[in-house]
Amino acid sequence: MKRIEIHAHAGAFAENKDAARDLRLKEIIPALDKGESVVLSFERVDAVTQSFIHALISDLIRKRGVDVLDRLEFKSCNDTVKKIISIVVDYMQEGA
Amino acid sequence: MKIHLPNSAFLGNIDPFIRGFDPSEPDRLQITANDKWIAVHPSVISMVAALGLKVGSSNIRCQKLEAGSSHYLVRMGLFKLLDIPTDISITVHEPAGRFIPLTRIRTSEELTRFIAEMIPLLHLEAEQAKTLGYIVSELVRNVLEHAEASDGAILCAQYYKKTNSIRIGIADTGLGIRATITRSHPAETDLDAIRLALMPGITGTTSMEGGTEQNAGAGLFFIKSIASVNREFFVVYSGAGFYKLLKKTAARNLRLHADPFADRHSSEGGMPVWPGTVVGVDITLNQTEEFSRLLDAIRKTYGSAVRERRKERYRRPRFT
Numbered sequence: 001m002k003r004i005e006i007h008a009h010a011g012a013f014a015e016n017k018d019a020a021r022d023l024r025l026k027e028i029i030p031a032l033d034k035g036e037s038v039v040l041s042f043e044r045v046d047a048v049t050q051s052f053i054h055a056l057i058s059d060l061i062r063k064r065g066v067d068v069l070d071r072l073e074f075k076s077c078n079d080t081v082k083k084i085i086s087i088v089v090d091y092m093q094e095g096a
Numbered sequence: 097m098k099i100h101l102p103n104s105a106f107l108g109n110i111d112p113f114i115r116g117f118d119p120s121e122p123d124r125l126q127i128t129a130n131d132k133w134i135a136v137h138p139s140v141i142s143m144v145a146a147l148g149l150k151v152g153s154s155n156i157r158c159q160k161l162e163a164g165s166s167h168y169l170v171r172m173g174l175f176k177l178l179d180i181p182t183d184i185s186i187t188v189h190e191p192a193g194r195f196i197p198l199t200r201i202r203t204s205e206e207l208t209r210f211i212a213e214m215i216p217l218l219h220l221e222a223e224q225a226k227t228l229g230y231i232v233s234e235l236v237r238n239v240l241e242h243a244e245a246s247d248g249a250i251l252c253a254q255y256y257k258k259t260n261s262i263r264i265g266i267a268d269t270g271l272g273i274r275a276t277i278t279r280s281h282p283a284e285t286d287l288d289a290i291r292l293a294l295m296p297g298i299t300g301t302t303s304m305e306g307g308t309e310q311n312a313g314a315g316l317f318f319i320k321s322i323a324s325v326n327r328e329f330f331v332v333y334s335g336a337g338f339y340k341l342l343k344k345t346a347a348r349n350l351r352l353h354a355d356p357f358a359d360r361h362s363s364e365g366g367m368p369v370w371p372g373t374v375v376g377v378d379i380t381l382n383q384t385e386e387f388s389r390l391l392d393a394i395r396k397t398y399g400s401a402v403r404e405r406r407k408e409r410y411r412r413p414r415f416t
Contacts, residue, residue: 011208011212013211013212013226013229013233015207015208015211015229015230015233015237016204016207016208017204017237017310018204021309021310024309046222046226047226047229047230049230049233049234050234050312050314050315050318051233051234051237051311051312051314051315054307054310054311054312054314055309055310058306058307058309058312059309062306062309079388080226080387080388080391083388083391083392083395084391086395087391087394087395087398088312090395090398090399091296091297091306091312091314091398091399091402092306094305094306094398094399094402094403094406
């Protein structure tokens with residue numbers, strides 16, 4: 001299992017889409033390709049933007065299907081972060 | 097180009113100011129102002145700064161400002177950013193707690209740094225800072241990713257302690273919304289393009305539902321929704337198109353509209369052509385508990401908007 005600390009890459013206010021893309025390409029995808037599950041830890045992350053979460057996970061859902069969510073775990077999210085992740089997961093499935 | 101700073105131009109009454117903008121002779125800028133009083137929204141200051149940067153300091157003519165309140169423009173950093181002289185002298189105070197002076201952001205790294213630095217400037221509580229950070233991040237990233245503006249995003253903001261509200265203005269002199277949205281969606285006019293850009297799930301980067309891996313087409317919809325739940329003004333001006341979300345009365349049920357024209361609004365398609373995009377937003381900061389409800393409403397609205405569009409595109413097989 002691969003654990004990724006979002007705070008270490010994007011800070012307490014995670015809004016940098018470039019950082020999200022790098023995490024997706026360099027950390028998440030290689031781990032999934034190896035058959036690992038991925039834990040995205042939002043510990044000490046106070047807020048995220050929808051754009052950040054979109055850049056982080058939307059392409060995974062589009063290219064690998066919704067089943068990829070079975071191998072992703074969103075850990076230590078506050079309520080706002082949970083809701084924004086849910087919005088992105090929802091619309092990626094609606095539009096799929 | 098000619099731009100006149102009136103005695104009052106906030107989002108509620110910004111329309112006459114915009115109608116007075118003269119975009120002819122785009123290589124030169126003449127700035128005039130009311131000689132008694134100048135009280136303007138940050139978006140107005142950002143607009144003047146964006147135009148000035150576009151033409152360069154040697155091509156700016158600024159009349160001698162007589163209004164007693166002209167020092168506000170100095171404190172917001174207008175003359176410094178444009179590198180033009182002024183004889184208005186001010187005592188420089190520490191800006192913390194009151195305003196964000198004119199700032200030019202051209203890269204993603206500059207934006208991340210700016211967001212980290214702006215929060216202490218306004219002395220906001222953590223929850224309030226999130227809303228502001230959210231708005232600035234989404235709006236500036238729109239400029240950086242879509243506008244192709246050589247001067248980047250120009251922004252400033254003013255905090256009002258009495259109403260615990262903040263007014264933000266972001267301007268660019270890039271491609272404008274129509275040029276970018278029509279890469280993937282048809283829009284005959286600038287106003288049509290603004291309407292599309294405000295709908296959830298519509299982005300100029302693709303016609304595909306859900307956007308691309310980097311763009312969802314949701315940023316402006318989120319900002320409009322934040323303004324809507326705050327019952328505040330929100331303005332988008334690009335090309336000849338102008339859209340203003342109007343204030344609305346308090347409602348028990350939070351209802352968002354995917355189509356911005358379904359909101360209480362005013363719009364105009366024949367404004368003087370702005371060479372880029374301007375966004376102005378007013379936010380009341382003491383309604384942060386609404387943010388969670390807002391996200392619930394966004395989730396619902398977003399989903400139904402995407403479903404509706406899919407239904408519209410759905411084609412049945414023709415059996416003959």
